[in-house]
Amino acid sequence: MKSFAVALCALLGSAQAAPVSFTINGELGANPARINSTFDGASFSGSLSFDDEALLPGSTDGDRSYALTDWSIDVTATSGEMLSITQDGEPLDSGSATVNVFGNGLIAFDIFEDIDNPATRAEERRFFQIRFEHPQPGTPFTPLTDLANSPTLSADAAFIAGLLQFSTSQVSTPIVSATISGSSVPMDPVPLPAGLPLMISGLGALVTIRRRRR
16 A cells, blocks of 8 residues: 555656756847947847746736746857846846747747846846747647757747847847757656546545454
8 A cells, every 4th residue: 555655656746847948049130229239239049947837827828928947148249248147046037938829829038137236226127038939820839848849840930029128228129030949858747547536536445444444
């Protein structure tokens, strides 16, 4: 009986989903207000991760939102100057992945990074936003592990739009091109046997019978 319970716990534990991870690369355009023009034409690359089982409040069948668990994006100017957008535990750091399941089959990544600069207002943050569309318009990225696990699907995912705002008080710089790919292959959750509920109820019945016999 004890060994059966241990095996059951292991089975239930194996059903947990693994984080989904992506790598993104791309290029910035020119800032329309000539702000931070050092980064006009800069390239960027980085990674971001989230748990596709952890839906944020307010998610619906049509629009699903997930909290990013980790992200790091480096922006490199042609001069070699670098800017990093990272999840480093600062109070105002936040990131989300929003998936439009119906609609146009879009996936959007939105990242806020706390600048943590004594010379600026405490609430000032950088903002990075990027959107991709399924190669077959109107088809959702469902499940998202399909995008992470399929080099073909991710390679064909169409870049739609994006922007980098260096701080909340400035005009944003557009992203003019980008690609996305799965940076790690998550373990697919092991499906629970269809008869598992019956097995659990049967186990409870056996325990009850043994107690009565005692």
